[in-house]
Amino acid sequence: MARQGQGRHITKRTVDSLQANPLRPLLVWDDEVKGFGVSVSPGGVKSFFLNYRANGSRERRFTIGRFGEWTVERARKEAAQLKAAVGRGEDPLADRRARRQKTDTAPTVADLAARVLAEHYEKKSASSRRNAEMLFRLHLLPALGSRPVADVTWQDLDKLHRRLGAAHPFMANRLLSLASKAWALAQRWQWFPQDRSNPATRHDRFAEPGRGRGLGGQELGRIGAALEQEDDAAAVAAFGFCLFTGARPGEVISARWEDIDLAARTWQLKEAKTGPRVVILGEAAADVLAGLARCGPWVFARPGASGKHLPSLRPLWERVTVRAELPAGVRLYDASRHAFGTAAAELDVDREVRKLLMGHAPGTDAHDRYTHRSRSLVAAADLVSGWLRAALDREPEPRSDVIEFRELTPTRRSARA
Numbered sequence: 001m002a003r004q005g006q007g008r009h010i011t012k013r014t015v016d017s018l019q020a021n022p023l024r025p026l027l028v029w030d031d032e033v034k035g036f037g038v039s040v041s042p043g044g045v046k047s048f049f050l051n052y053r054a055n056g057s058r059e060r061r062f063t064i065g066r067f068g069e070w071t072v073e074r075a076r077k078e079a080a081q082l083k084a085a086v087g088r089g090e091d092p093l094a095d096r097r098a099r100r101q102k103t104d105t106a107p108t109v110a111d112l113a114a115r116v117l118a119e120h121y122e123k124k125s126a127s128s129r130r131n132a133e134m135l136f137r138l139h140l141l142p143a144l145g146s147r148p149v150a151d152v153t154w155q156d157l158d159k160l161h162r163r164l165g166a167a168h169p170f171m172a173n174r175l176l177s178l179a180s181k182a183w184a185l186a187q188r189w190q191w192f193p194q195d196r197s198n199p200a201t202r203h204d205r206f207a208e209p210g211r212g213r214g215l216g217g218q219e220l221g222r223i224g225a226a227l228e229q230e231d232d233a234a235a236v237a238a239f240g241f242c243l244f245t246g247a248r249p250g251e252v253i254s255a256r257w258e259d260i261d262l263a264a265r266t267w268q269l270k271e272a273k274t275g276p277r278v279v280i281l282g283e284a285a286a287d288v289l290a291g292l293a294r295c296g297p298w299v300f301a302r303p304g305a306s307g308k309h310l311p312s313l314r315p316l317w318e319r320v321t322v323r324a325e326l327p328a329g330v331r332l333y334d335a336s337r338h339a340f341g342t343a344a345a346e347l348d349v350d351r352e353v354r355k356l357l358m359g360h361a362p363g364t365d366a367h368d369r370y371t372h373r374s375r376s377l378v379a380a381a382d383l384v385s386g387w388l389r390a391a392l393d394r395e396p397e398p399r400s401d402v403i404e405f406r407e408l409t410p411t412r413r414s415a416r417a
Helices: 012-017 072-087 092-105 109-123 126-144 154-165 169-188 217-228 233-245 249-253 283-290 314-323 334-346 351-358 366-371 374-392
Strands: 026-029 036-040 046-052 060-066 214-216 266-269 277-280 402-404
Touching (some): 012 072, 036 072, 233 283, 233 314, 233 334, 334 351, 351 374
Antiparallel strands (some): 036 046, 046 060, 266 277
16 A cells, blocks of 8 residues: 655644545555554545554554544544553454444344334224324334434434424424333333433423314304215214214224114224223214114215225315315314313313213222213213204304313323323
């Protein structure tokens, strides 16, 4: 290899002045740290290196890093520290290769995502699994999927959280919750050091402003009028069933006849966000079902598609919001599940009864768990669904003029992944 001088004091000006030899690498040696130098490849790449002998072996070359990414002074200091390690009997090049080999076999974030979904979310509801899979696929894996789990830092997740939170604060906070659970499991599985803090904790969460809009009786009546112009009878029925039961739209469109007992006024919801539960059917909800023809396993069958249920209520809702001239930002969730919960509150339905009707966990007091019998639940479901049907049909409202759709407060909203 060609050498330019013997023992020049390398400076930034020195490195800047070096020109590539198209035939062979060019090496320049430093006069301060023996073995330290800079190389210039035939292609013009300039890199700092250290030549050394470990334990009497032949001379080895350790590449410190590229000029530009490393300053001359920082590279010289690193070379001095490496020489000190060699003096203690260490072999920097062998250590680097061992670390790389360990990294190559270490579990990655992609491995962690696969195991978390397979083992942890196997016990969760279908919606929770879908949300976790979506957050992994769209955000965590593109940014960190190939990184070893143990190498992910607080700064890595903070950068991801901030980038996503600029436009989607709710999703950014849910991403941190998912990551917190994933790295807690990684520690349990010994994929992440026990003596290190979970990198998804101690972040400043984004403020989550309340979502939803207040709708008065006139707006609900306009929704009813807009629904009357619809040709998709199955979608209209599914919307009414959402509103009159307070169930989530995704739960409603996948309802099966085998889980419905009209005589008992119940719907066995086998997969819900909080686990299996029984939905009590108020009279208005039962009337929706009584008006449907049974043509397959699905309650809300997809028109013209044998054996399939409605894929979504979003197209219907987009048409309704335009026809009803609703304020911007009003969501299907606001005009269904939130409407049911708030109407129940406006009608002074007992808080624990409301929670049971909507599938929220009952109170911790044993009295709360055993007081409410089916009669009181059916009566409450009749009251709320009847109130909402009257508003939708533009009949005189039984109690209040305005239904306020109130978002759950952060202290009551679950942050678990």
